[in-house]
Structures are given as structure tokens and as C-alpha cells.
Amino acid sequence: MKILVCISQVPDTSTKIILKDNNTAFNSSGVTFVINPYDEWYALIRALELKESGIATDVHLITVGRADVEPIIRKGLALGGDEAIRIDADSNDPYETANYIAGYARGAGYDLILCGKESIDYNNGTTGAMLAELLDIDYIGFAADIQIEAGSAIVTREIEGGEEVDTVNLPAVISCQKGVAEARIPNMRGIMAARTRPLKVITPSALTPVTAILSYELPPAKAGIKLVSSDNMDELVELLHSEAKVF
Amino acid sequence: MSVIVLVEHTGGIIKKKNFEAVQYASRIAENTGTTVTTLVLGTIAVSEMESLGEYGAQKVLHVADGRLDELHARAYASALFTAAQKENAKIIVTLHDINGRAVAPRVAVKLKAGLVAGALSYPDLENGFVIKKAVFSGKAFAFVNIVSDVKVIMLMANSFPVIKGDGKAVVEKLEVNFSDKDFGVKVKQVNKVTGEVLLSDADLVVSGGRGMKGPENWGLIENLAKELGAATACSRPVSDADWRPHHEHVGQTGGTIRPNLYIAVGISGAIQHLAGVNGSKNIVVINKDPEAPFFKAANYGVVGDAMEILPKLTEAVRKFKQQH
Ligand SMILES: Cc1cc2nc3c(=O)[nH]c(=O)nc-3n(C[C@H](O)[C@H](O)[C@H](O)COP(=O)(O)OP(=O)(O)OC[C@H]3O[C@@H](n4cnc5c(N)ncnc54)[C@H](O)[C@@H]3O)c2cc1C
Numbered sequence: 221m222k223i224l225v226c227i228s229q230v231p232d233t234s235t236k237i238i239l240k241d242n243n244t245a246f247n248s249s250g251v252t253f254v255i256n257p258y259d260e261w262y263a264l265i266r267a268l269e270l271k272e273s274g275i276a277t278d279v280h281l282i283t284v285g286r287a288d289v290e291p292i293i294r295k296g297l298a299l300g301g302d303e304a305i306r307i308d309a310d311s312n313d314p315y316e317t318a319n320y321i322a323g324y325a326r327g328a329g330y331d332l333i334l335c336g337k338e339s340i341d342y343n344n345g346t347t348g349a350m351l352a353e354l355l356d357i358d359y360i361g362f363a364a365d366i367q368i369e370a371g372s373a374i375v376t377r378e379i380e381g382g383e384e385v386d387t388v389n390l391p392a393v394i395s396c397q398k399g400v401a402e403a404r405i406p407n408m409r410g411i412m413a414a415r416t417r418p419l420k421v422i423t424p425s426a427l428t429p430v431t432a433i434l435s436y437e438l439p440p441a442k443a444g445i446k447l448v449s450s451d452n453m454d455e456l457v458e459l460l461h462s463e464a465k466v467f
Numbered sequence: 468m469s470v471i472v473l474v475e476h477t478g479g480i481i482k483k484k485n486f487e488a489v490q491y492a493s494r495i496a497e498n499t500g501t502t503v504t505t506l507v508l509g510t511i512a513v514s515e516m517e518s519l520g521e522y523g524a525q526k527v528l529h530v531a532d533g534r535l536d537e538l539h540a541r542a543y544a545s546a547l548f549t550a551a552q553k554e555n556a557k558i559i560v561t562l563h564d565i566n567g568r569a570v571a572p573r574v575a576v577k578l579k580a581g582l583v584a585g586a587l588s589y590p591d592l593e594n595g596f597v598i599k600k601a602v603f604s605g606k607a608f609a610f611v612n613i614v615s616d617v618k619v620i621m622l623m624a625n626s627f628p629v630i631k632g633d634g635k636a637v638v639e640k641l642e643v644n645f646s647d648k649d650f651g652v653k654v655k656q657v658n659k660v661t662g663e664v665l666l667s668d669a670d671l672v673v674s675g676g677r678g679m680k681g682p683e684n685w686g687l688i689e690n691l692a693k694e695l696g697a698a699t700a701c702s703r704p705v706s707d708a709d710w711r712p713h714h715e716h717v718g719q720t721g722g723t724i725r726p727n728l729y730i731a732v733g734i735s736g737a738i739q740h741l742a743g744v745n746g747s748k749n750i751v752v753i754n755k756d757p758e759a760p761f762f763k764a765a766n767y768g769v770v771g772d773a774m775e776i777l778p779k780l781t782e783a784v785r786k787f788k789q790q791h
Pocket residue numbers: 233257675676677678679701702703704705716717718719720721732733734735736737738739740743753754755756759771772773774
């Protein structure tokens with residue numbers, strides 16, 4: 221069984237966002253980039269577990285990005301990926317990203333495509349379902365557990381106010397979140413091995429964009445906190461009622 | 468031409484966030500000189516569908532197929548696609564929730580439409596079709612212009628007030644040619660949390676962090692939540708330590724919520740925690756450390772020991788409820 225894991229490069233979770241060029245771009249100087257946590261901790265690690273347990277034979281990584289994303293791809297290989305593909309394009313639109321990935325994955329024989337539940341930079345949570353539609357296969361979102369049995373996946377996924385267990389025939393796309401696997405750290409052997417693992421670079425044919433980000437804005441600073449004495453909870457309740465109007 | 472909205476229901480009951488989506492769509496329809504058609508799937512009473520008129524819907528297309536009572540994302544997408552074609556819709560609206568995220572992206576692909584996930588504003592039509600959305604987990608906002616002919620908007624719930632008006636929508640049956648593929652995912656088991664306020668839907672949330680010291684003290688959080696009719700949440704170390712169930716964990720790696728009121732008790736306010744709650748309209752922080760970073764993100768703060776403050780606050784709420 222062949223697994224393709226979609227990995228996206230994002231600023232580290234503790235990054236302070238600074239804008240530049242008249243608020244049309246995000247200033248990435250001095251920012252540490254990492255693999256999107258959902259892609260690494262859950263999707264990639266689950267793929268590696270499936271390989272270690274003999275269910276999967278190959279774990280490939282795919283990312284849409286320019287050459288500057290290669291350090292995170294190398295990290296993915298160091299964790300245990302067998303091969304990586306970089307689609308050489310800039311994309312902050314999920315439809316474009318999904319099209320690029322589908323262009324590579326179509327007909328390539330992947331039984332399972334794993335992605336993260338959401339990228340923590342653009343927060344769309346839509347790339348996986350688009351990819352599934354482009355490949356004309358099923359998609360299950362927000363998985364918290366994935367088991368493989370006889371050509372199908374048994375997936376526990378989040379629903380509103382609970383969980384549901386679904387089965388789906390492979391090939392399918394599944395987006396992963398907490399629960400699917402436990403994070404790990406690459407070891408020295410993995411890091412050395414990663415150097416010799418293949419990293420293919422593909423130049424895609426251009427797509428007509430369907431969206432464009434015109435500008436960014438930072439949230440306004442909070443207008444200042446009102447401190448209430450711990451002996452005066454009646455005052456807090458009154459403020460919440462008459463000022464904040466929450467009840 | 469019309470604006471199409473996918474309306475979900477739970478066992479025949481339509482929840483408030485869907486009214487918000489309908490009202491949002493009706494305002495867009497007004498601004499673009501068209502009307503709103505809603506799509507409703509599965510088993511539901513006609514009167515419940517007609518009531519969508521109170522939020523601005525002129526028409527309801529109803530696909531009365533019992534298989535649609537559970538989410539079959541491909542079938543939902545086929546239905547939405549059929550409805551969009553029938554109405555020659557150029558704008559499709561869904562919610563940015565679990566089901567919306569499984570369905571809308573598929574429809575966008577079918578219609579070659581640009582999509583904005585987690586819309587926080589009406590489209591600005593003067594500068595194209597520009598919609599505001601949160602990026603970098605709420606640390607910034609982006610203004611996204613949809614340039615394709617057909618446009619898909621996934622609305623972030625709790626972005627606009629819902630105002631009930633008059634009106635009755637006309638319900639029409641819609642036939643959709645489903646294929647077997649549309650029902651490829653089989654639901655084996657459903658485990659729902661019952662008897663609690665759903666965190667994702669809650670207007671009021673009381674949340675506890677490591678400052679609560681241990682699961683034995685959660686009664687204090689629960690009592691306050693009960694008194695307020697609030698849902699309960701927690702920080703990540705709390706769910707990691709199994710003091711609370713995982714679905715309560717909010718933040719970067721947990722759930723994202725946008726209630727009207729978020730009360731954070733004994734939570735330091737790490738940036739990864741804030742990422743899940745910074746869309747809350749009002750934040751109250753209770754922490755014994757006046758330097759806790761959370762105070763910078765709060766509207767109201769109480770400095771002191773949560774174990775003493777929580778019972779007092781619960782009592783104050785009880786008193787208030789009796790008087791009002
Ligand atoms: C990649 C990544 C992702 C992460 N994702 C998340 C996430 O999704 N959600 C999340 O929550 N965290 C997340 N974290 C962890 C986050 O960085 C913090 O470590 C975590 O939020 C801290 O939880 P806490 O505030 O409950 O505990 P602490 O930081 O230990 O804070 C406890 C607070 O309680 C106060 N306190 C102690 N005793 C009392 C008392 N008696 N009364 C009142 N106050 C008291 C203290 O002053 C302190 O401010 C993530 C971290 C990383 C690196």
C-alpha cells in the first residue's frame with residue numbers, strides 16, 4: 221500500500237505576525253518555519269506507523285512550495301518518509317494547491333492520501349476535500365483514529381458534539397487531527413538517511429487563479445482591560461450583563 | 468439567478484447558526500439584486516423549512532431522501548451542485564463547520580469556483596468580491612478577492628447577529644440523480660455527548676487550565692457553567708493529563724471557538740491557547756498572577772485564587788438570575 225502525505229510549511233506556532241509592503245505581505249524575516257503541526261504530528265506519523273506495522277510499503281511526501289521549503293521536507297524524510305515531491309509553485313489558495321497535488325497524484329497509484337485538518341497559516345481546512353473531488357474519491361475530515369483493513373479504512377472522526385466511526389473504501393483522502401498518532405522527534409540515523417532519499421522537483425503548468433489575497437490586517441489592540449476586585453463578583457456579573465450584554 | 472445556502476438540521480431541527488447563514492446570504496442577495504434559495508436535505512417538517520423565510524429565504528429546495536439524514540459529503544455536494552445549476556446560482560454559501568468543510572470544497576471544484584473558508588464579512592463589492600477571513604490562527608486577517616465567475620463562501624458562525632423577521636419560504640421538491648459513489652462512506656457508529664451544552668455551538672464558555680490544580684477541582688468550573696448555561700472547555704495540558712476529555716481542548720491544536728463570553732480560569736494565555744479563543748467577543752480572565760499574558764487579551768480580569776473566586780462568582784450569577 222502506497223501513502224501520500226501532504227505537508228505544508230507554516231510559521232512556527234509562537235510567531236508574532238508582522239506585515240510589510242503596505243500590508244500586502246507577511247514579513248517572514250527571522251521567522252522559524254515548521255511542518256504544519258497536523259501534517260507532521262498526525263498525518264505523517266500515522267503513515268510511518270502504518271509502514272512500520274507492515275501495512276504500508278511506501279510513504280511519499282508532497283508539498284507545494286518554492287525551494288525555501290526544502291528544510292521542512294528534509295525533516296519529513298528524516299522522520300522516515302521514503303521519497304519527497306516538491307511542486308515548484310507559490311500557492312495560498314486551496315483550489316490551486318489541491319490542483320497541483322491532484323496533478324501529481326492522479327494515476328500514481330496511492331491508496332491513501334493523508335493531510336492535516338487545517339494549515340495554521342491560512343486556516344482553510346479545505347485542501348483535502350478539494351483534492352478528493354479532483355481525484356473523484358472519498359474524503360473523511362477531522363480523523364482522530366485511522367485503521368486499515370482489507371482495502372478499506374476505518375476512521376473515527378469528529379462530529380458536532382461527539383464522534384462517529386466510518387468505513388471507506390480506498391483510495392481515499394483523510395484529514396488528520398489529534399489522536400491519530402503521537403508526535404516524535406527525528407533521530408540521527410533518520411537525519412543521515414534523509415540526505416540520500418530522493419526529492420523530486422516538479423514544475424507544474426500554470427493555473428488560472430480563482431482568488432487573490434489583496435491585503436492583510438492585524439487585529440486591533442484590546443481597548444484595555446477592566447479589573448474587578450475578587451471580593452466584588454456582583455460587579456463583574458453586572459458588567460457582563462449591562463456592558464458586555466452577554467446575558 | 469439566486470444565492471444558494473446549504474442549511475443543515477439535526478434530526479429535523481434547524482440550529483441558529485444556519486439562520487445566520489441564511490440571513491447573511493439574504494443580505495448578499497439584496498446587494499446583488501437577487502434572491503435567496505436554501506437547500507435542505509433529508510427528513511424534516513415542511514413548517515420547519517418554511518420558517519427559513521423569517522431570515523430572508525424566498526425558496527427552499529428540499530431533497531427528501533432519508534439517506535441524507537447523516538452526512539454523505541459527496542451526496543450533499545451533488546445536491547448542492549444540482550441546486551446551483553437549477554437556479555443558475557453564482558454565489559453559494561455554507562457554514563465553515565465540520566460538515567461545511569466536507570461539502571463546500573467539493574462544490575467549489577465542481578463549479579470551478581474560488582472559495583473563502585471562514586468568512587467574517589460581507590463581500591465588499593466595490594473592490595471586486597472581497598471577503599475578510601482570519602489567518603495565522605487569528606493573529607491576522609486577510610482580504611481575499613474571489614475572481615472566478617462562481618463564488619463559494621463558507622461563513623464563520625457567530626460573526627453576525629441573527630434577527631428574526633416575518634416571512635414564509637416556499638418549499639419545492641428537488642430531485643437529484645445520486646450515484647452509488649455518493650454514498651461510499653458508511654457510518655458504523657455514532658457516539659454523541661448528551662446532556663451538555665455543545666462547545667462548538669455555545670454562546671458562553673467556562674474554561675479551566677493547569678491553575679485548577681487537578682480534576683477534583685473541576686466541580687467549581689462545572690457549577691459556574693451550569694449556573695450560566697455555559698459549555699466547558701480546557702487548555703491542552705489539562706486534556707493531555709486526562710483531567711478533562713479531549714474534545715474540550717481548545718487552541719492551536721484543539722478546537723477553535725468564538726463564543727460571546729469566554730471565561731478563562733487558571734490559564735496563562737499562551738499564544739497557542741489564544742489561537743483557539745481569540746475570536747471570542749468578550750474574555751474574562753481569572754488568574755492569581757497579575758502578570759499572566761492572558762490579561763493582555765482580556766476585557767475583564769480578576770486577580771486572585773480561582774478556588775476562592777469561582778464559588779463567589781457562581782453565587783453572584785445565581786443571585787443575578789433570581790433578580791432578573
Ligand atoms: C505547537 C504547540 C501547540 C500547542 N497547542 C495548544 C493548544 O491547542 N491549546 C493549549 O491550551 N495549549 C497549547 N499548547 C501549549 C501552550 O503553549 C501552553 O503550554 C498551555 O496553553 C498552558 O496551559 P495552561 O495555561 O493551562 O497552564 P500554565 O501555563 O501552567 O498556566 C497555569 C496558569 O494558572 C495560574 N494559576 C495557578 N494557580 C492558580 C490559582 N489557584 N488560581 C488562579 N490561577 C492560578 C498561573 O498563574 C498560570 O498563569 C501548544 C504548544 C505548542 C508548542
